[in-house]
Amino acid sequence: GDSVTQMEGPVTLSEEAFLTINCTYTATGYPSLFWYVQYPGEGLQLLLKATKADDKGSNKGFEATYRKETTSFHLEKGSVQVSDSAVYFCALNNAGNMLTFGGGTRLMVKP
């Protein structure tokens, strides 16, 4: 079946540092890929998405590129802020099946 693997956290960075959160997936066909963010005490918000190979999703300074050859969708941001502290979930949706989530990665940004 489909699966998503994320790097385990927590990831602790200083403000203005570069962020990478790795995400790889296993799926048949051509899934859509997503990053969701969950701030403390809140629900999940869609951060960005990509629906086909080589698409780049971007939002709020975050980017991720759909790499079919490496089955990856790594999340990056050039300069993190304290307000980016949250849990980030990588997910895929394959041909109308339900979302498959990775385990989540907690990011902590210190001033």
Add this chain to the structure above:
Amino acid sequence: DTEVTQTPKHLVMGMTNKKSLKCEQHMGHRAMYWYKQKAKKPPELMFVYSYEKLSINESVPSRFSPECPNSSLLNLHLHALQPEDSALYLCASSLRTSGGTSNTGELFFGEGSRLTVL
């Protein structure tokens, strides 16, 4: 309006109580979902409604009873819960569960209802 609204935000109930969680969306989405999320874990799918009909039940105990009165509303009725059912319950919606060139498969989540069972 791109919101999924859940009420209540917090609920404390005893094991003999009957309560309900409510979810509403006005985006014209025809698929609605209930997820359960424990601390430090990803959401786990419980139920899926597609065009107001229950299409997926992920072997959820019968003490959880979903209801979809119309295309905008989704309820989760709770009865005789156990302390281990304490969690964040998330409602989500999507355009539909499958098919169509406009359906890129993203789900829109509500803020969640945090349930504590005493």
